Amino acid sequence: MRVASIIINRPAKQLHKPLSYLLPEKFGDVKAGTRVLVPLGGSREEGILIGYEELLEKPNFTLRSIIDILDSDPWFTSEMMDTAKQISKYFLCSFGDALRLFTVHKTLKSYDAPKEEWLVVTAEFNIDQVSPKKRKQRELATYLIEVGGAPKSLLRAKGFSYMVIKQIGEEKGIHIEKRFKDTKTAFTELLSGEESIPLTDAQMTVYEPIKKTIDLEQHETFLLHGVTGSGKTQLYLKAAARCIGKGKTAIILVPEIILTDQIVRRFVSTFGDEVVVFHSKLTISERNNNWERIRRKDSHIIIGARSAVFAPAEDIGLIVLDEEHDTSYKQEDMIRYNAKNVALWRGKAHNCAVLLGSATPSITSYYKASEGEYKLLELPNRIFDQPMPCVQIVDMKEEMIRGNYSVFSDAMMELIQCTLADGNQMIILLNRRGYSTFVMCRDCGETIMCPHCEVAMVYHQAGEELRCHYCEHHEPIPTICPNCHSKRIKFFGSGTQKVEEELRRHFKSARIARLDQDVTKHKDVGEEILQDFRNHKYDILLGTQMVSKGHDFKDVTAVGILTADSVLNIPVYSASERAFDLLTQTSGRAGRGDKSGTVVIQTYNPLNYAIIKSKAHDYLGFYNEEIENRRALGYPPFREMIYMVVRHVKEDMAEKIAQKIVDELEQHFQSQPIDFNGPYEAGIKKIRDMYRLSIMIRGEDLDAVKDYIYNSWIFTQEGLLIDVDPI
Structure with missing residues (x-):
């Protein structure tokens, strides 16, 4: 018998290493990547066969046998398993957890995608078989001849009764077969069959090297730095069209579907059924079905948030990360991976182009581009040379000196009044929900x-x-x-609820919509608000950072940012970068149509370089100052970081465990230039009744530290959170 290496498909760090099982001969040749059923203790567990072992000598214990094979074809390709292994080792999670990222649900037993019965016309069918007296039956038969086949659910929706469908289904030359159901996106009604994707001269210059890489099927990472409104989405569309024209699959990642429905609409409008959309609002069965559509190669364009990077495509020809700077690409709970890393690994494995796009590229990405690791592409101007919005900085300390203690400065009040008087729209950002x-x-x-x-x-x-x-x-x-x-x-x-109340009190005739986490927890409400705002059913859109990115509203001429300092004061090394991104991205929502834009930013820190540079839309100026600060302080991209949080219901036990971790790591790496800081009290000392202590590790190369942690007791320590490359 062969000995198979099996990863148990259960979220337990104690099971992060493969177990050995015998594969009975009756199962024949079972390929790596196949799900199997195995005994574990007194229960049966789902496992994933990752390979075979060669036993040089007979073990002194009895190996148990695989009970059953759960897949007819492997679920995981060799590339998926290799990428999962990279995720496991780099981000310090179990191999099983990393493999599960490539699945729809934590167990695969629910993976049978829903099917429905189709009536399909064959060459044997003749319309004359159906009596002219049976008007409805002939009408259905004529329709089926015209389309070749259709699901019964569609025929029912078209007004054909169960009896009529049954009678036609019994006719000679009508074949009934089960097919996978199509999952419709929320934007199906937009299909227009648009074929041409025109580019400006500036866009074409940027597109040429991307096109060449797609045509040659080579791996290259491009950083597309284009100001807000420069037409980055048009380039994504053109590159995706080139990709699927080569018979390949394109993966388009966006930070959050609800915030970037504009790009989804554009892709669905252009490519129709070629597009599969993944987002959190889909049911499990819909996700199953979309996954199957990709595996069957029924669709070749995948759009979704960070989890879409794990789509089971075997022929990836392009991966796009829109708003590549966005922190939403980093998962902050459970398995703390970064979708950008995964995109780069998969792009290299598939020999394809990876396109990172942003008006405010991450500091690390721009540094890599300047060092030649990425190829830098730039769109410094808006489409048709539209001007960038005019930005005014308001010092709220001076407002208080003048006796204005309102959440709105005089300049903000004036901007709101003028915008409403001119019949235009306005976005107001307050990155704090609640009242x-x-x-x-x-x-x-x-x-x-x-x-x-x-x-x-x-x-x-x-x-x-x-x-x-x-x-x-x-x-x-x-x-x-x-x-x-x-x-x-x-x-x-003041939170968004209170500011909404203030707006309604001051501007009684204004139509105001609020968009924050409290609103979007109700299904589809967020999308409805954005669509209604796009259709000018609201004058003011107030919200948290949900209103700051990805939107293209042609009637928005004004943007107000109430508290620029809320992000600037976060106690993380990237606070200035986050503040600059948020201010620049939000400001960029103004003046994207044929009218100029105006922005008012309120702050208690008007001389901060992130705020000054955002006013001038000066990314390069901000980058040059920020990169020197990081070089001096030893932050990324110059040094790597691992952040750990030890959690325990007893404070003294948390201290004991944290100190033991630090002592062991310092002892093992005492001769290497690695800093171990801590344990120290976390920013929030207690969450969910668990006391928290932090440990920060910094060094130019932390691969050896990761390897040591992965193979030591530290990895399986209960209550330990490990965050590689914290942001």
């Missing part, structure tokens, strides 16, 4: 904290409650202070 950011007693200063997390509760007007944004604990608003029993409870700070 008030914290609730405090005026007498003793006590802040109402979450009982499970060391964070202040946020007041939400909807439901009249306090809510924790980390564990979602909620409770009624207290009438007296829990500390001093005073009744002088006051709300401080």
Whole structure:
């Protein structure tokens, strides 16, 4: 018997290494990548066969046998398994967890995509078989001859009864077969069959090297730096058309589907059924079916958020990351991978072009382009040379000196009034949801904290409650202070709900829509709001960073940013980069039509270089200053980072475990130029009743550290979070 290496398909770090099982001869030749059923302890588990072992000597224990084979064909290709192994080793997750990223659900037993019955016409069928008296039957038969075949569900929708369908299905030359159901996107009604994708001279210059790489089927990573409104989407469309013309598959990644429906609409309008869209709103069966459409090569363009990079395509010819700088490409829970890394690995494995596009490329990506690792392509001007919006910076400290304590500066109020008077639209950004950011007693200063997390509760007007944004604990608003029993409870700070209330109070005739996490948790509401805003059913769109990226509204002439400092003050090394990205991207929503744009940015820190450079739309100026700061301080791209968080319900145990990890790593790597900082208290000391201690590791090359952690007890330590390349 052959000995197979099996990865158990269960999210447990203790099972991250392959187990050995005998493969009975009755199963014949089973290829790597196939799912199998194996015994484990007293239960049966699903496993993935990743290869075979050669036993040089008989083991001193009895190997158990594989019970059954679950796939007729392997689910995982060799490239998928190789990429999963890279993810496992690089991001320090189990091999099984990495393999599961290439699946629809954590177990594959639900993978049978839904099928439906089709009536298909064969050459034997003759319309004269159906009596002219049977008008409805002849009508159906004529339709089937015209289209060649159709699912029963469509025929029912067209008004044919079950009886008529049954009778025609029994006619000679009508074959009934089961086919996979098509999953319709939300934008199917947009299909236009557009064939030509015209490019400007500037776009064509940028497109030529991408086209050459696609034609030669070579691997090359391009960084497309194009200002907002420069027509990057047109290039994506042209490159995708070239790719599928070569019989290859294109993967188009966007930060979040709800925020970037513009690009989805453009692709569906251009390519129709060639497009498969993946997003969180799809049901499991719809995701199953879309996965099957790709595996069967029924569709050749895949659009989705970060998880779409794992699509089971065997012939990838192009991978695009739109808004490549966006932190949404990094998964911050469970398996902490970065879709950008995976795209680059898959692109290299498939010998295809990888196109990273952004108006504000990540500092690391631009550095790699400047060093020649990526090929830099630039679109410095908007389409048809439309001007960039005019940006005004307002110092909110001066507003307070003048006695204005409102959330709106005088300049902001004037911009809103002028925009409404001219019949134009406006986007207002406040990167803070809720009504008030914290609730405090005026007498003793006590802040109402979450009982499970060391964070202040946020007041939400909807439901009249306090809510924790980390564990979602909620409770009624207290009438007296829990500390001093005073009744002088006051709300401080402003969230999107409060600002919406203020806008309605000042501008009673304005039609206002709010877009934040509290709104979009209800299915399809976010998409409806964006579509209604596009159709000018609203005058003002207020929201968190959901309003900042990917949108192209031709009637938006004004943008207001209420608190530029909210991102700037985040305690991470990339805070300035995040602030510059957010301000520049949000400002770029203004003036994309035939009218000029105006932006007002409110801040308490007007001299910060990120704010100054964003006002001038000066990416290169910001990059030059930021890269020197990182060089001096030893941050990426000059040094690599691994961030760990030790969590435990007992604070002293968290300290003991964290110190043990640091002591062992320092001892093992004492002769190498690697810094081990910590353990120190995490930014939030306690979340969900778990105490948290941080460890930061920095060095020019951390491969050896990763390898040591992966093969030591540290990897399986319960409650340990490992974040490679934190951002």
